[in-house]
Amino acid sequence: MNAQRYPQTSVSPETLHKWLSALLCVLNSVYFLLNMLLVQKLGLGGIQLISAFFGGYCFFASLKGQYQPWHSYTLMTILSVNILASASIMELVAGAIFWSLALPIWYYSLFGLKKGICFSAVVMVSTATILFLRTDTSLFMPYRTVFNFTLAYLSIWLVCHLYEVQRQKTSAFLHSLALEDALTGIHNRHALKTDFSAIRKKFTRIHMLIIDIDHFKRINDTFGHDIGDAVLINLANVLKQSLNTSDIYRLGGEEFVVLFKEMEDIQAKEWAEKIRQAIEQEIFHSHKEEIKLTVSIGISALQPQQEFTDFLRAADEKLYQAKHEGRNKVCF
Numbered sequence: 377m378n379a380q381r382y383p384q385t386s387v388s389p390e391t392l393h394k395w396l397s398a399l400l401c402v403l404n405s406v407y408f409l410l411n412m413l414l415v416q417k418l419g420l421g422g423i424q425l426i427s428a429f430f431g432g433y434c435f436f437a438s439l440k441g442q443y444q445p446w447h448s449y450t451l452m453t454i455l456s457v458n459i460l461a462s463a464s465i466m467e468l469v470a471g472a473i474f475w476s477l478a479l480p481i482w483y484y485s486l487f488g489l490k491k492g493i494c495f496s497a498v499v500m501v502s503t504a505t506i507l508f509l510r511t512d513t514s515l516f517m518p519y520r521t522v523f524n525f526t527l528a529y530l531s532i533w534l535v536c537h538l539y540e541v542q543r544q545k546t547s548a549f550l551h552s553l554a555l556e557d558a559l560t561g562i563h564n565r566h567a568l569k570t571d572f573s574a575i576r577k578k579f580t581r582i583h584m585l586i587i588d589i590d591h592f593k594r595i596n597d598t599f600g601h602d603i604g605d606a607v608l609i610n611l612a613n614v615l616k617q618s619l620n621t622s623d624i625y626r627l628g629g630e631e632f633v634v635l636f637k638e639m640e641d642i643q644a645k646e647w648a649e650k651i652r653q654a655i656e657q658e659i660f661h662s663h664k665e666e667i668k669l670t671v672s673i674g675i676s677a678l679q680p681q682q683e684f685t686d687f688l689r690a691a692d693e694k695l696y697q698a699k700h701e702g703r704n705k706v707c708f
């Protein structure tokens with residue numbers, strides 16, 4: 377599943393980027409003015425001015441919904457260079473180096489685990505090296521300063537890392553709860569609605585199949601609910617094996633839905649017939665005996681401007697017709 381299509385369970389990198397770029401625009405403007413007025417470091421002032429402008433550009437681009445991932449990479453590169461340059465150029469006692477401690481949280485929040493590790497490591501090594509080279513004065517003890525800095529940095533880095541791991545696990549768990557059918561593990565009705573909105577933006581020709589097991593109540597009544605559950609799981613597997621698509625959903629009960637994209641009507645009907653035959657030929661098992669199943673299938677083709685509920689209802693009407701005409705049948 378593409379997580380981007382589903383509701384975010386935490387602040388998205390896009391939102392974080394928007395407010396971070398606003399913050400960096402303001403901070404860099406203040407630092408640029410202070411730099412120019414008080415210490416006149418032109419090179420550093422230049423980097424801060426570029427950071428301020430680029431932060432402002434990113435903020436307005438995000439406001440207009442024109443965010444691009446390269447905005448975040450460029451923004452964080454300029455910010456990191458800015459902090460490392462400040463640590464190298466400014467008097468060490470001014471404390472610009474402390475800003476590098478803030479970088480891991482932004483790297484992890486914007487770029488995730490892998491890039492968070494890499495970028496945080498690069499900044500830690502670079503800052504520790506600058507610190508070691510610059511603390512070789514009567515004011516500092518180089519080894520002990522670098523030791524203390526590294527431990528403080530590692531503590532912050534570790535918390536960022538653990539927080540991101542936990543966030544990703546929670547997010548994946550919530551997505552599976554919201555979008556997966558707990559019994560069969562395939563997508564659920566909510567996922568169908570969400571996927572349909574995304575699919576219809578990309579494809580014009582879409583077919584929906586509703587597949588319903590015939591007389592499923594008898595299986596429950598004869599073999600028990602646990603065997604009924606096992607049959608539903610097996611049926612989901614048969615569908616996955618017969619169709620080379622991930623667009624298979626459990627609508628609820630003994631009803632399943634399949635979406636076909638860019639298929640001719642005749643092809644959709646042929647595929648539905650293949651599914652019907654595959655299930656008819658499959659042997660399901662109870663503790664004691666073999667179980668044979670049949671399904672009825674209703675198909676609808678998406679009409680221009682048709683809403684999801686109407687599309688679903690059209691397939692449902694065809695399913696009703698298949699049931700009415702004796703079951704074990706495809707109706708289009």
Ligand SMILES: Nc1nc2c(ncn2[C@@H]2O[C@H](COP(=O)(O)OP(=O)(O)OP(=O)(O)O)[C@@H](O)[C@H]2O)c(=O)[nH]1
Nearest residue numbers: 588589590591592593594596601602604605629630
């Ligand atoms: N084991 C099991 N049974 C379920 C589940 N969800 C719904 N059912 C059962 O599915 C059966 C559906 O019965 P009906 O709607 O009467 O349909 P049917 O017996 O398949 O008959 P037709 O659809 O008309 O062919 C009911 O007995 C429900 O209890 C489930 O998750 N597990």
